[in-house]
Amino acid sequence: MQLRNRSEQEFAGYRKTLDYLFQEDWQPLNLGLILHLHRLLWSETALDGGRLKLDDNLVVDRSPDGTVTVRFVPVSAAKTESYLVGLLEQYQEAQLAERHHPILLVGLAVLDLLVIHPFADGNGRVARALTNALLIDSGYEVCRWVSLEQSIADTADEYYETLLRSTHDWHSDRSDPWPWLSYFVATLATAYETFARKAAADRSGSTKQERVRTHVLKHAAPVFKLAEVRSALPGVSDQTIRLVLDQLKAEKRVMPEGTGRAARWRRIPGTR
The missing domain is CATH 1.10.10.10 (Winged helix-like DNA-binding domain superfamily/Winged helix DNA-binding domain)
Structure with a gap:
């Protein structure tokens, strides 16, 4: 099938990324996996994916009048690889320790990944694809049947607001993760409610x-x-x-x- 524009190319790449995570044994969770997911995302475009950012980046809002507001400052390019490797190792250690609920650990890992912002582009899509994989790996498989991506798109304002609130003071280890975690848990709960209603409706005929x-x-x-x-x-x-x-x-x-x-x-x- 001929992909007609950039949007279709990016959608096809995201679909390929999810197919890989849903169908393949994607373990272990390491830097190589993250780079591979980013490579798959861009596989249907002319861009070269699978490379960490080379320059420092900012996450900004652009108003209709052209005003630019900085949402948060990600980790510098020079520190990106070490921060990313550290995050993945800490996540796996925390999962093995079983001291905290796995959904909270997934939510925290996603938050940190978004703040590290390891790529020049495609960070949100990598984070959302990895969210699905980590949830399934933890036994929460609803994302196979209900699109978390659509739920986030439908609540985009709340998604960005809670991310912004939970990234304040992240670099000084004083950030409050609970606005984001509350949103994340509520989104997952809504997905299960949606699945239950869909299953009930299918049975009802x-x-x-x-x-x-x-x-x-x-x-x-x-x-x-x-x-x-x-x-x-x-x-x-x-x-x-x-x-x-x-x-x-x-x-x-x-x-x-x-x-x-x-x-x-x-x-x-x-x-x-």
């Missing part, structure tokens, strides 16, 4: 429209976004969700608030 209707009227928050329904019902298209929402609107059971991507839907009281 309901149509996709019936599943959307049941979710909106019985399980969704009083005010919700279309993306939240999509996340809760994997395999149901946006077109089907919009069709059901329009039907419920005509029945005066929900009402829209706003337009476009920011639009929300409010369930009218007494319609559950």
Whole structure:
């Protein structure tokens, strides 16, 4: 299949990375594995992946008016390899010690990996791919069936906010990891809830429209976004969700608030 643009190339590379982690015996967890994952990410592009950054980098926000705000300063290029090797060794030692919950250890490892920011580009995708692998290795396999990447995309503002809060004072060992860990654990819990609902719906034999209707009227928050329904019902298209929402609107059971991507839907009281 011909990949038409950079986005499709990067998506194909990410898919190849996940396939490797889901299907292969990827152990041991070491620097070579991280470099290989980055190489796979860029394998469908003209870029040369699998190399640590050569120059210091910054994580910044760019406002529509061109203003640039520094989110945090990653580890310098000169120290990147030693920090990364140290992180991987400490993670494995902590897992073997079994003194802390494995989900917390995975979350902390991902946080540190993002702060180290070992590559010039693709750090977030490497971190998310490795998150799936470490969770599965720890016995939490929900990410095989529910996309954590989609959950993060649907809560992007919270994702970046908690990362920012937990990276303050990281270099001086005074950072607070709990904003990020709380988000990370909640995202994983939501994934399991999504999987349970999907499994229950599949057993019920309901149509996709019936599943959307049941979710909106019985399980969704009083005010919700279309993306939240999509996340809760994997395999149901946006077109089907919009069709059901329009039907419920005509029945005066929900009402829209706003337009476009920011639009929300409010369930009218007494319609559950």
